[in-house]
Amino acid sequence: MSLLSLVLVNLGRNKRRTILTALSVLVALFLFCALRGVLDTLEASIRVGSEARLVTRNAISLIFPLPLSYQERLLTVPGVRSVSYANWFGGRDPVDQSNFYAQFAVAENYLPIYASDIEIVAFDRPQVAGAVPPGVDPKLAAFMNERDACVVGERLFNRMKWKLGQTVPVSGTIFPGTWTFTVRAVYHAKNPAMNEEAMFFHWKYLSEKGMGGQGQVGWYVLELSDPGQAGAVTRAVDALYANSAAATHTETERAFQAGFVSMYGNVPFLIGVIGLAVVFAILLVAANTMMMATRERTAEFGVMKTLGFDDGTIFRLVLVEAAVITFGGGALGALLAKLVIEGSDFNAMGLLPPMTVRWATVLVGVAIAVVIGAASGLVPAWQASQRRIVDALRRVE
Amino acid sequence: MALVEVKNVRKTYRREAEELTVLDGLSLEIAEGDFVALMGPSGSGKTTLLNLIGGVDQPSSGDVVVGGTRLTGLRGKQLARWRARNIGYIFQLYNLIPVLTALQNVELPLLLVKMSGKERRERARHALDIVGLEDRLKHFPRQLSGGQEQRVAIARAVVSDPTVLLADEPTGDLDRKAGADILTLLDRLNKEFKKTIVMVTHDPTAAERAHRRLHLDKGVLSNGPS
Known part of the structure; x- marks a missing residue:
């Protein structure tokens, strides 16, 4: 003892x-x-949001869009390397309305901005050979060449038991009607904090079918050439549209994400x-x-x-x-x-x-x-x- | 020189505003190897005197010296260590730890001594052997009779080979036969193992086993009939 x-x-x-x-x-x-x-x-x-990227949205609220025409001017702001944009789609599974997953309509240079956070792990070969725009992963060729193609997160892909090439129906809520998307690629989130249950499809498809070609975007993503200039760029962008009909609110992507958390x-x-x-x-x-x-x-x-x-x-x-x-x-x-x-x-x-x-x-x-x-x-x-x-x-x- | 010297000891307790004198200028000497019976009516101070000799309590005034150590000069850890080395205490109600086996109960005081687990077990087994319980090592107190429990308590008291054994009514809770066995055991410890024993008892038959009988009454000591 x-x-x-x-x-x-x-x-x-x-x-x-x-x-x-x-x-x-x-x-x-x-x-x-x-x-x-x-x-x-x-x-x-x-933390998923980067300090090296800025998000510009409508100053009133995220639910109000910004004109597509802002893209050209935003590119002229010193310190901005590239500008992309996206829209929240907000569709539902027509079979099971409670089965929610995020859908985003994105510009063709949107996914390359997140190249370090995601990795394409499965993809279809393009039916017609064609060059992809500069900076776009060649694995996305099939996606790039098809109007209603989409890229989905691996987790969503597995959960829904989808297959590459499968047509996926989605009921639009903000943009009514039944939408169909063809799964052409699957991404894996290298950054564990990144959402792996999302669908990305072409903004052009949304614009043409859902917005009558009005050319409005939900938010812009500004890639900076120097993260240290974030403050100056933010001020410059918002000053640019201070007196316009659609004034902007610009913040780092991290602050943008934090805004969602603050909603809690x-x-x-x-x-x-x-x-x-x-x-x-x-x-x-x-x-x-x-x-x-x-x-x-x-x-x-x-x-x-x-x-x-x-x-x-x-x-x-x-x-x-x-x-x-x-x-x-x-x-x-x-x-x-x-x-x-x-x-x-x-x-x-x-x-x-x-x-x-x-x-x-x-x-x-x-x-x-x-x-x-x-x-x-x-x-x-x-x-x-x-x-x-x-x-x-x-x-x- | 006496092994135990109690010098002009006074012990008082305060109960609210009232001061109660339990021992009043008591002096006593006990030689090494002696077997002393302390008798007296309830409340006469027998257990208090036993506690003072055992370093369990401190006198209000006076001195208690055991084996040359002045207990009134010891405090806390020193006194605890002294008790572990020099005193074996036997209680009327045995006071075994109910969740420990007989062997573990006897091992308990040895946890305070630096020795291997094997040596500890050996010594505890030997102590239980002395009290005749070598076949009850794994038994829990609830599985033993009163007499057996008291024998385990005695084994626990002697396992660290103390100088003095203090027994507070060791037969008070036992039937005549078991009581007699315990007294025989104490007698053997005194004669064979040369243990100095101070035993508090109400029982004249038990007291007869002692070499000396002392009577306490109202805190004052007197020699009983020899």
């Missing part, structure tokens, strides 16, 4: 209580880590507070358990002190006991959160990157469990160690 086995034996004294306490810590740490995972995922969705309002704050509240509640539960466990053994501590155990050893024994319960429950809860959350592969239908619980979060969870253990055991350990032997022994005699 050792002091550690003495601790373990004492934990087995009231198995039901020990298991229930460990389970409560497990649930608390599971929730804490899962909620932290949500926060991390929200933050990751911001105080939800991230609430999630953080709930996580801490759960942990605090469990601290009280664990403290109560330890108080009960040590109060029942007051006389035993008196006996142990009579045998020669000093106050410090008694203090440590109780503290370690509390830490073992909470560490066991906490470590399991944190690991379970990682396994369950990541196993669920939840990504809010492509609106968020796949949910992850980082190892750092698991470690923080385990550390919190140990701190809960120490904090919950502190008072009972102190009481057990400081009680005079004669008072402790009087509990039974």
